[in-house]
Amino acid sequence: MTMDQEHLRSVLDTVFARQDMEDACKRRDLGGVIRILNKYGVTQGQIANLTGRSQGRISEYKSGKRVPTAKHTFEEFAGGLGMPGTLRRHLGLSSSGGKGGAQVVSDGVQIPTDTFDLQLFAEAIGKRGEPLKRRELLAMVAQLGTQSALAQSEAWEKVAFALSKPSAIDEAVVREMEARAAGFHRLEEMLPAHTIFKGLAAHLNEVGTILNGTATDPKDELRKRLIVVAGESSVLAGWIATDLGNISAARNLYDTAEKASKEAGDAAIIACAFGYRSYIPSGKGNHGRARALLASALQHLPQDTSPGTTSWLAARHAEESAALGETEAALRSWDEAREAFNIADPEEDRVWTRFLDQDRFDSFHISTYAQIGRLDEAEAVARAVIARLPDVERKRAGIILGDIATAHIVHGSVTEAVRAAREGLAVIRETESGIWLPRFLVLGEALRRWQTQPAVRVFLEELAVTKRQFSASPR
Known part of the structure; x- marks a missing residue:
């Protein structure tokens, strides 16, 4: 009927x-x-x-x-x-079905995805110099809509001036580019990779165009600052290209960052590039290669120049050592990470360290301690972190849940492993964080021996659907 x-x-x-x-x-x-x-x-x-x-x-x-x-x-x-x-x-659509080119971030909060608006929005976030609360995010998005056209005109005038006067780059242009680079690093925590990549690429193109119009002069501090911006933006673009599955582009961008690092005399950029690169072999289970990259990163990083970067790299070194089953090495690196974190102020450090708040640092704690067998402590920290994560930082929940699932498999708790793995996979789909999918593929292979169990079978089906979606997506 x-x-x-x-x-x-x-x-x-x-x-x-x-x-x-x-x-x-x-x-x-x-x-x-x-x-x-x-x-x-x-x-x-x-x-x-x-x-x-x-x-x-x-x-x-x-x-x-x-x-x-x-x-x-x-x-x-x-x-x-x-x-x-x-x-x-x-589904990743606006609430109302309008055609305004906005991407939903959290309940009712939409971020512009037009290329220029993204640049402008990143610049506004970078100028704030502090994390955003949801109410402030809403206010900034609303304000952006009224200012976009005027700001676009002004921005192109400033860039044109910089190109016409290559011997004297305007201080205002340099500051805006610095703020924009910092803002894109913040946006990466809130938005799927494909949403911000075009805006970031356009930003890099502008920086490169200005630099190509200037004469090489080691004494030109403004030009040196722009080269640092190029390096900081390139490492982020490399990270995002990895998330999009374009490893070749990621390597090229990391190479660009290293060149900028050498020209500017800023070795911390190379350290950051090695840190980001370590996630590629780690996602494939090659923890030895990942740890070697992290060791190189720590060697390149000048002592006491960036405690936030030291803390991040040492924490990564700890979790890769734990994954290799080297408990003593993991604990030594973790002590180094904790010591650096205690004196670090990520908000006053490098732009890439601003993600390293207490929640993110705790996620390294979880990963390291779970893999060396301190599972009860790791899971207690994990649940506390996930409970206090705001919606705009949901990516982190997926990472944390993947770590917990891995630890449960190692310690033989299949039921708990599947529960955490399904929760984490749902977050990966929700946030479109393809860079973490390999971790869940490894989980799937580890769980396949129990595929007769209904919960495991459901997870493997969900994993297969997710893999097809990511592989078919034009992200």
């Missing part, structure tokens, strides 16, 4: 309120959405009529033969089916 429109709307509203529907949207799993709708009586033909897609294509989505990734496809589904704002946000 055909369902009338009023009844159909009632069924859709009921299904959209279900937890399994919310979970499917968090995974951006349209096949799962279709299967749930079918389960409650909404046919593929009805879905096709509402979304404007052919019934054959709906069938392909349902079976997993085709995995949609384009934003317009999700928009057509969400709009056609009349999804509420909560589910739209889980």
Whole structure:
């Protein structure tokens, strides 16, 4: 019997309120959405009529033969089916379905994704010099919309002036570029990689254009500061390229950062590049190579120049040593990390250290202690950190949960491992943090020996869907 429109709307509203529907949207799993709708009586033909897609294509989505990734496809589904704002946000869409080019960050907070607006927004965040609260983030986004056109005109005038007067780079331009670099480092914690990459690339292009128009002069402090900006921005771009799965571009960007580091005489940039690079082999399980990169990073870093960087690199060295089963080395490195963290002020340190607040430092504590067998202590810290994480820093929860899942596998607790792994994988999908997916693929291989257990089987299915989504995505 055909369902009338009023009844159909009632069924859709009921299904959209279900937890399994919310979970499917968090995974951006349209096949799962279709299967749930079918389960409650909404046919593929009805879905096709509402979304404007052919019934054959709906069938392909349902079976997993085709995995949609384009934003317009999700928009057509969400709009056609009349999804509420909560589910739209889980799918990475604006709450209202408008065309304004905004990316949802947390409940009701949208960030502009237009290339210039991102540059302007990054600059505004960098000038603040302190972390943002949700209310302040909302106010800045609202203010941005009224200032964008005027600011764009002014920015191009300043860049044009710098290019026409290469012998005297304007102080204001240098300060804006410095603020923008710092702002992009903050935005990386809040937004998916693909959302900010174009804005960051445009920023790097502007910096490079200005530098190419100036004469090399070791005594020119403004030019040296711009080279540092180029290095700091390149290491971040390399990190984001890694997240997007473009390892070749990442290596080129890290090489650019190292060149900038040498020209500016700023060895800390090379140390940062090695630190970021260490995540590539680590994600593949090559902890020896990762630790070697971190050891090189610590050797390059001048003593006492950046306690925040020392703390981060030593903490990474600790967790890689723990992954290699070298408990004593892990604890030595952890003591070095803790000592540096106690005197560090990441907000007054390098732009890349500003992520290293107490929560992030605790995540290294969790990873290290979980892998050396102090699991109760690690999990207690983990739950405390996750409970206090704001929505804009959800990426960290995925990392932490992956560490906890790994530790549970090592210590033979499959049930707890699967629970943490599923939670972490949901966060990876939600935040589109592809750089952490290899860690969960390793988890999947470790759990495969227990695949007869229902919970493990569900995790492996979710992992397969996530892998297809990331591999097919134009991120």
